[in-house]
Amino acid sequence: MGNGNRALSDPLFRRIGAIADRRGVQAYAIGGFVRDYYLMRPCTDIDIVVVGGGTGGGIAVAEELGREVKSKVNVFRNFGTAMLRVGKWEVEFVGARRESYRADSRKPIVEDGTMEDDQRRRDFTINAMAFGLNADNFGRLVDPFEGMEDMEAQLIRTPLDPDTTFSDDPLRMVRAIRFATQLDFRIESETFAAIRRNRERIKIISRERIAAEVEKIMRSPRPSKGWRLFDESGLLELFFPQLSKLKGVDTVRGRAHKDNFIHTLKVLDNIVPHADNLWLRWAALLHDIGKPRTKAWDERVGWTFHGHEVVGSKMIPGIFREQKLPMDERMKYVQKLVFLHLRPIILSEDEVTDSAVRRLLFEAGDDVEDLMTLCEADITSGNDAKVRRYLANFALVRRKMKEIEEKDHIRNFQPPITGEIIMETYGIPPCRTVGVIKEQIKNAILDGEIPNEYDAAYALMEKLAAEEGLTPASR
Numbered sequence: 009m010g011n012g013n014r015a016l017s018d019p020l021f022r023r024i025g026a027i028a029d030r031r032g033v034q035a036y037a038i039g040g041f042v043r044d045y046y047l048m049r050p051c052t053d054i055d056i057v058v059v060g061g062g063t064g065g066g067i068a069v070a071e072e073l074g075r076e077v078k079s080k081v082n083v084f085r086n087f088g089t090a091m092l093r094v095g096k097w098e099v100e101f102v103g104a105r106r107e108s109y110r111a112d113s114r115k116p117i118v119e120d121g122t123m124e125d126d127q128r129r130r131d132f133t134i135n136a137m138a139f140g141l142n143a144d145n146f147g148r149l150v151d152p153f154e155g156m157e158d159m160e161a162q163l164i165r166t167p168l169d170p171d172t173t174f175s176d177d178p179l180r181m182v183r184a185i186r187f188a189t190q191l192d193f194r195i196e197s198e199t200f201a202a203i204r205r206n207r208e209r210i211k212i213i214s215r216e217r218i219a220a221e222v223e224k225i226m227r228s229p230r231p232s233k234g235w236r237l238f239d240e241s242g243l244l245e246l247f248f249p250q251l252s253k254l255k256g257v258d259t260v261r262g263r264a265h266k267d268n269f270i271h272t273l274k275v276l277d278n279i280v281p282h283a284d285n286l287w288l289r290w291a292a293l294l295h296d297i298g299k300p301r302t303k304a305w306d307e308r309v310g311w312t313f314h315g316h317e318v319v320g321s322k323m324i325p326g327i328f329r330e331q332k333l334p335m336d337e338r339m340k341y342v343q344k345l346v347f348l349h350l351r352p353i354i355l356s357e358d359e360v361t362d363s364a365v366r367r368l369l370f371e372a373g374d375d376v377e378d379l380m381t382l383c384e385a386d387i388t389s390g391n392d393a394k395v396r397r398y399l400a401n402f403a404l405v406r407r408k409m410k411e412i413e414e415k416d417h418i419r420n421f422q423p424p425i426t427g428e429i430i431m432e433t434y435g436i437p438p439c440r441t442v443g444v445i446k447e448q449i450k451n452a453i454l455d456g457e458i459p460n461e462y463d464a465a466y467a468l469m470e471k472l473a474a475e476e477g478l479t480p481a482s483r
Contacts, residue, residue: 012037012139013147015045020094024056025141027072033060035069036123036150038138039130046159047191052096057138059104059123066090066101073099105129124152131173131180132187133158133165162193170202178209181243182221189225189234200241207242215332218247222331226289229280232273235293239269250327251293253300258311265311268299271388278385287338288378291345292385297323298346321347341375345382348372352383356401363455365408369418370454376419380406416453416460423450424462425469434473435481445472 016022021037028035036057044051058066067083070090074081081092089102104126121129123138130136133155140148149156153167164184166173174181181203188195195203210218225234235251238244245252254269272293279292298320299313306312324343328335351368372379380402387398413419427442436442449458449465449472458464 012042012045012149015042016139016141016147018095018097020097020099021139021141022146023076024069024073024099025143025146027069027076028058028142031061031065031069031072033058033065033069034123035059035141036138037141038127039135042137042139042149043134043155043159046156052098054097054099056099056101056141057104057123057126058101059126062103064088065103067103070099070101123150127152128167130167131177131183133167134187136167158196162191163196164188164193165196165199166202170199171206174202174206175209178206179213179217179221181206181210181241182213182218185234185237185241185243186221186224188237189231190228192230192233195237203241203243207246210243210246215247215330219332223286226286226293230277231280231289231293232277235273235276248331250297250300250323254296258303258305260305260310263310265303265313268296272296274388275382275385278388279381282381282385283378285378287341288345288382290333291342291349291378291382294320294324294327294342295346295349295382295386296320297327317347317350344372344375345379348379349382349386352380352402352405353386353398355405356398360401360405360408362408362412365405365412366416366418366454366456369409369413370421373420376409416456418454418460421453421460423453424460424465425449429466430469430473433469433480434478436478441476441478445469445476448472 016037024035036059037054038057039055041051041054056066056069058069061068064085066088067085067090070081070092071083073079073094074092077092077094079092079094081090083090087102088105089100091098091100093099104121104123127136127138127150133153135155136151136153137155138150140146140150158165164187166180184195184199184203187193222234225231228234235244238248239252239255251269251272254272255267256269257264257267272295275295276289276292279289283289296313296316298316298318301319302313302316304312304314321343324346325335325339327333328339328342333339348368348371351371355364355368368379369376384399384402387395389395389398423446425446427438427446430436430442430445431438449468452458452468453460453465458468
């Protein structure tokens with residue numbers, strides 16, 4: 009497992025090594041490329057560390073490679089890095105560095121360093137492994153911190169003292185949780201204890217950087233693991249207090265409600281097999297976010313969370329803004345699903361009427377399938393019979409939706425009579441009466457009292473206008 013010759017079969021690696029030999033420097037492929045080769049994960053990014061030639065040593069090798077393969081080189085002199093594309097690869101070059109930090113910043117003071125200095129500054133042992141690229145060490149694994157052993161043990165561990173690693177750059181605490189979630193690895197106990205000790209340092213990290221890591225957690229095969237680790241480490245209450253407040257169970261006279269945090273994580277995992285859609289996963293994570301604010305005890309029925317879907321949907325814009333998530337249609341989509349997430353459940357419990365299904369189709373529009381997927385994921389009861397009953401009822405709701413959609417074309421419909429038609433017909437300006445007539449026509453269509461057709465809607469408009477004392481304008 010130690011030799012990287014197979015990983016380095018692309019001629020590009022020999023080419024980089026030859027340039028390094030000519031320039032009298034050493035070159036190594038390091039980090040994610042090496043890790044992903046052993047994990048058999050696809051990877052198209054290569055990080056190359058160049059030892060020797062000063063801080064510009066990496067840039068000089070990149071520029072020579074760029075000339076050879078006729079590829080544009082993007083140089084970032086401030087950071088001592090250069091990047092270019094070669095075929096399917098995106099290759100980044102950097103000179104070997106040693107880093108030291110001040111307490112108030114995660115921006116290091118950078119100096120030239122040895123290969124071991126460079127590996128020492130890496131976040132985790134599994135990201136500190138390197139393959140030699142020079143002729144005399146081509147394909148040799150350089151692994152001073154036993155990253156290979158940690159890979160085999162499926163362990164996330166820091167090369168240096170974890171308190172130093174996390175205090176220097178607190179984003180690494182979030183990255184530890186992200187890697188543990190993505191790879192389904194365990195965070196080594198002393199490393200995890202250091203995350204707990206240094207958790208307050210997360211406050212110096214920008215929300216954008218955290219959001220980028222959280223997105224990778226949300227896209228992983230079991231995102232609940234990441235959120236559980238955020239909670240256990242004490243980070244959750246610091247950067248996502250609304251989610252933290254879902255935790256815990258209150259009991260009155262022996263009657264308890266379920267732990268809404270645990271339930272939420274089950275719903276999130278339940279939705280993963282059915283949804284690559286990141287925003288549907290966010291809707292699953294946030295569907296009950298309004299419960300802590302609506303929790304109440306009722307002597308007759310026990311614990312209630314009345315209106316939590318309304319309160320939750322109103323919380324979504326603030327949460328998205330705080331978490332640096334997009335404030336566009338994606339936020340509105342999550343808000344809509346949170347607002348509607350109880351509707352199919354209520355439908356499936358009652359007798360499924362045509363008008364209730366029509367209203368659901370009208371309000372959910374093109375997102376109705378996603379809404380149904382969310383509702384099915386929301387069934388987390390340990391009672392198998394109850395789960396089977398709910399799923400059977402949802403199947404009935406889906407059938408009914410299909411029938412009504414084919415018959416009435418309600419999804420995304422606009423009532424055939426517009427405000428303009430009403431105003432023109434009766435010669436009136438915009439006013440409350442126009443809105444009332446429009447709303448009554450829409451409700452009549454949704455309730456199945458008239459078909460979704462122009463003539464029927466026009467006739468109803470005439471009747472309602474007469475009741476309001478309106479007369480047609482003379483032509």
